[in-house]
Amino acid sequence: MIEQTVKIINKAGLHTRPAATLVKLAAKYKCEFFIAKDGLNINAKSIIGVMTLAAEMGSELVLTFNGDDEKEAAAEILDYFNRGFDEL
Amino acid sequence: MKNFKQIFKEAENAITGIAAAPGIVIAKVYLFTKEKLEINEGDITNVEEAKNNLTEALSKSKKELNKVFAIAKEKMEGKRAAIFEAQMMILDDPILLGNINSRIEKEKKQPEYIVNDEISKYQSLMALAHEAYMNDRANDIEDIKNRIIRNLQKKRWVSKIKNDMIVVSDSLTPADTILLSRCNVKGFVTDHGGLTSHAAIISRSLNIPAVVGTHNATRHIQDNDTIIIDGFHGFVFVNPNEEQIEFYNAKLEKLIGLQKSLEELKDQPAKTVDGKEIQLMANVDVTGEIDLVVTNDAKGIGLYRTEQIIEELGEIPSEDEQVKIYSNLSTRIYPKPLVIRAFDIGGDKFKFLDFTEPNPFLGLRGIRLLLENEKMFRSQIRAVLRASINKNIQFMLPMISTVREIKHSITLINECKNELKHEKINYDKDFKIGIMIEVPSAALLTYELACLVDFISIGTNDLIQYLMAVDRGNDLVSDLYQEFHPAVIRTLSHIVKEAKKAKKPVSLCGEMAADTLAIPLLVGLGLTNLSISPTTIPYAKRIIRSISYEKAKILGEDCYASATVGEVTEKLEKFFRDNSITRTRNII
Numbered sequence: 089m090i091e092q093t094v095k096i097i098n099k100a101g102l103h104t105r106p107a108a109t110l111v112k113l114a115a116k117y118k119c120e121f122f123i124a125k126d127g128l129n130i131n132a133k134s135i136i137g138v139m140t141l142a143a144e145m146g147s148e149l150v151l152t153f154n155g156d157d158e159k160e161a162a163a164e165i166l167d168y169f170n171r172g173f174d175e176l
Numbered sequence: 177m178k179n180f181k182q183i184f185k186e187a188e189n190a191i192t193g194i195a196a197a198p199g200i201v202i203a204k205v206y207l208f209t210k211e212k213l214e215i216n217e218g219d220i221t222n223v224e225e226a227k228n229n230l231t232e233a234l235s236k237s238k239k240e241l242n243k244v245f246a247i248a249k250e251k252m253e254g255k256r257a258a259i260f261e262a263q264m265m266i267l268d269d270p271i272l273l274g275n276i277n278s279r280i281e282k283e284k285k286q287p288e289y290i291v292n293d294e295i296s297k298y299q300s301l302m303a304l305a306h307e308a309y310m311n312d313r314a315n316d317i318e319d320i321k322n323r324i325i326r327n328l329q330k331k332r333w334v335s336k337i338k339n340d341m342i343v344v345s346d347s348l349t350p351a352d353t354i355l356l357s358r359c360n361v362k363g364f365v366t367d368h369g370g371l372t373s374h375a376a377i378i379s380r381s382l383n384i385p386a387v388v389g390t391h392n393a394t395r396h397i398q399d400n401d402t403i404i405i406d407g408f409h410g411f412v413f414v415n416p417n418e419e420q421i422e423f424y425n426a427k428l429e430k431l432i433g434l435q436k437s438l439e440e441l442k443d444q445p446a447k448t449v450d451g452k453e454i455q456l457m458a459n460v461d462v463t464g465e466i467d468l469v470v471t472n473d474a475k476g477i478g479l480y481r482t483e484q485i486i487e488e489l490g491e492i493p494s495e496d497e498q499v500k501i502y503s504n505l506s507t508r509i510y511p512k513p514l515v516i517r518a519f520d521i522g523g524d525k526f527k528f529l530d531f532t533e534p535n536p537f538l539g540l541r542g543i544r545l546l547l548e549n550e551k552m553f554r555s556q557i558r559a560v561l562r563a564s565i566n567k568n569i570q571f572m573l574p575m576i577s578t579v580r581e582i583k584h585s586i587t588l589i590n591e592c593k594n595e596l597k598h599e600k601i602n603y604d605k606d607f608k609i610g611i612m613i614e615v616p617s618a619a620l621l622t623y624e625l626a627c628l629v630d631f632i633s634i635g636t637n638d639l640i641q642y643l644m645a646v647d648r649g650n651d652l653v654s655d656l657y658q659e660f661h662p663a664v665i666r667t668l669s670h671i672v673k674e675a676k677k678a679k680k681p682v683s684l685c686g687e688m689a690a691d692t693l694a695i696p697l698l699v700g701l702g703l704t705n706l707s708i709s710p711t712t713i714p715y716a717k718r719i720i721r722s723i724s725y726e727k728a729k730i731l732g733e734d735c736y737a738s739a740t741v742g743e744v745t746e747k748l749e750k751f752f753r754d755n756s757i758t759r760t761r762n763i764i
Contacts, residue, residue: 104259104261104313108265135262136271136272136295137272139262139298142305144307
């Protein structure tokens with residue numbers, strides 16, 4: 089299992105477009121992928137779940153990956169967070 | 177036996193409305209109310225069926241969204257496009273659907289209840305967040321939730337309709353009407369709408385009686401009541417007594433007699449007593465209507481409303497699908513002409529874009545929307561061209577109001593022709609292009625516009641509403657939608673004269689010609705080509721065959737000079753009396 093804390097760095101936060109992209113990235117991998125924030129633990133393969141996260145610029149999320157391809161999944165998804173959802 | 181006036185005067189169970197489609201029927205009622213989204217929490221017995229219904233509702237919702245998306249994406253900025261995409265993804269959300277399906281199995285409740293409960297949970301989570309934008313997000317989710325529930329409920333409603341019932345509803349969308357027509361509906365009664373509402377047009381297409389605009393039928397009629405629809409006079413009798421049933425059974429017999437005598441006219445031309453021949457063509461809304469076109473001896477299809485294909489399929493047909501549909505119609509009607517009108521989307525017909533236009537009738541519709549969505553327009557043009565090899569297809573552009581729109585469209589058509597040439601695909605080299613005149617500005621400019629095209633067709637439904645500045649669907653003002661207003665008559669006369677000056681053929685394809693009272697007037701104004709619902713052709717033919725063209729011309733001039741609707745109607749009725757022509761409603 090990989091656990092990693094990330095910070096939202098783009099101005100608009102985790103809005104609908106990056107939420108959709110995240111779920112699509114997650115769908116490429118077999119491993120489980122959860123996002124936790126403020127006591128809420130969301131299955132990130134669910135778009136409606138990810139959309140319930142209110143994550144503005146500066147907020148911190150805990151990502152957990154668990155499964156065969158967790159390394160590859162974590163690498164790609166963390167990179168997407170670090171690129172500020174390509175909105176920097 | 178009592179006459180109609182006595183029967184009606186004594187009736188305490190009568191509801192009046194607009195006679196929208198001729199015919200008489202006595203049958204049981206299915207009350208189709210859908211005003212509020214009421215969730216049925218009921219138990220189910222068949223889990224598999226419920227799950228299948230859910231799958232169907234999801235795929236229906238996907239189709240609907242795809243339709244909206246296909247049109248809207250060219251116009252949408254990033255944010256709204258993302259919301260659409262997210263809504264689409266929700267329909268495939270594995271976690272959400274997994275939860276819903278397992279709850280259906282466990283709780284054995286209506287899927288619409290579980291869908292509502294499950295999605296609402298996420299919405300409350302969103303609403304709990306402090307950020308304001310999360311509230312908007314909850315609203316976006318509301319939209320997709322309601323879409324799924326609506327599709328589940330439709331399935332449940334339709335499964336409840338037994339065959340051979342009369343549908344009573346507040347109003348009916350085109351999609352509802354088509355859906356219901358598959359259940360062998362015997363007639364329609366609605367609270368709202370007029371002669372040009374979808375329920376009215378489709379009823380005439382399907383040859384079933386309809387009374388619309390009753391204001392309160394849904395309040396006075398209950399599920400499973402027996403009612404009589406008199407589609408000639410616009411009356412409905414709720415739970416009729418013996419006397420009323422007897423009266424209408426006798427009328428039904430007369431009606432059958434009339435229809436038989438009309439059948440004898442089938443091979444006769446629609447010629448006035450002094451030898452003026454009128455071409456009676458058919459309006460076609462649903463492809464199944466082609467049989468009616470043939471049996472009623474239409475001289476061709478004067479208006480094929482292609483946007484109905486989108487309604488029937490639930491999505492925009494591909495170029496190849498369109499070629500198939502158009503070729504099929506062209507072959508069936510050959511060698512008579514088939515006038516295909518480009519998708520007339522917008523206004524009341526579709527809610528395509530996800531934002532609501534404040535004035536949809538004055539907004540992005542008809543040719544305006546087509547030119548904004550070039551990809552869709554091009555694929556239709558190519559399909560029509562590809563289907564044109566029988567040389568009997570003509571193409572018509574809706575809602576033209578400027579020269580620029582015509583020139584722009586012709587450029588696109590020429591580009592498509594060139595593409596086809598390159599691809600070595602055949603099409604009719606003499607392919608004719610026409611326009612609808614249905615906007616007052618176009619009517620005034622008829623000569624200049626007609627010079628640019630091969631033919632023109634007057635669409636009275638929209639022309640009247642734009643001339644009178646009246647929304648035909650708005651009950652508060654719909655009585656101002658007056659087809660016999662002198663301004664309408666003068667405009668029609670102007671269009672006909674200007675088209676003749678430009679030496680271009682002109683036809684009329686609105687519902688106005690469905691009213692037999694209007695026929696002598698239209699003939700008198702110089703119209704020789706009328707396109708009407710196929711089922712009304714025999715009725716119109718009977719009138720034409722009993723009038724004199726010379727007298728009709730004088731009637732046209734008289735009406736032209738009138739100042740009020742009352743004067744015009746009086747003159748028309750007098751014309752019928754003086755020439756001893758009985759109106760259909762008075763025969764039976």
